[in-house]
Amino acid sequence: MTVLDDSALAGLDPAAVRKVERADRRAQLFAVVREAMAQCGFPAEGYRFKVVALDADGWRYLVLVDLAPALEASEADPGPVQGLVAVAAKMRADIVVEGVYWRPAAAEPGAAAPAAGG
Secondary structure, three states: OOOOOHHHHOOOOHHHHHHHHHHHHHHHHHHHHHHHHHHOOOOHHHEEEEEEEOOOOOOEEEEEEEEOHHHOOOOOOOOOHHHHHHHHHHHHHOOEEEEEEEEEOOOOOOOOOOOOOO
16 A cells, blocks of 8 residues: 555656655655664664665665664664564565664764773
């Protein structure tokens, strides 16, 4: 199901329609990821993520999550996130999420290094 109705796309050429539909699916996937992360205890300021399309029409994706250093040792559990994202994306927009990949976010440039020994 798409949030766009067919009458809004009626006068566009097929390439433009595919582009709009792909952008709509991508936006829906962003919402799904945010909801799953919140449900699993990740505060919005504690991560950033990207979605990478694996096909030209935007039906298959990878999700790449950068965790803030403070969240790496937190109580938030990344385990269920992939399942929640995969199921919700499939149900909501028929999108397949091939995987969710995690990595610690790099320290901010100019941030003070932790004090040694102490």
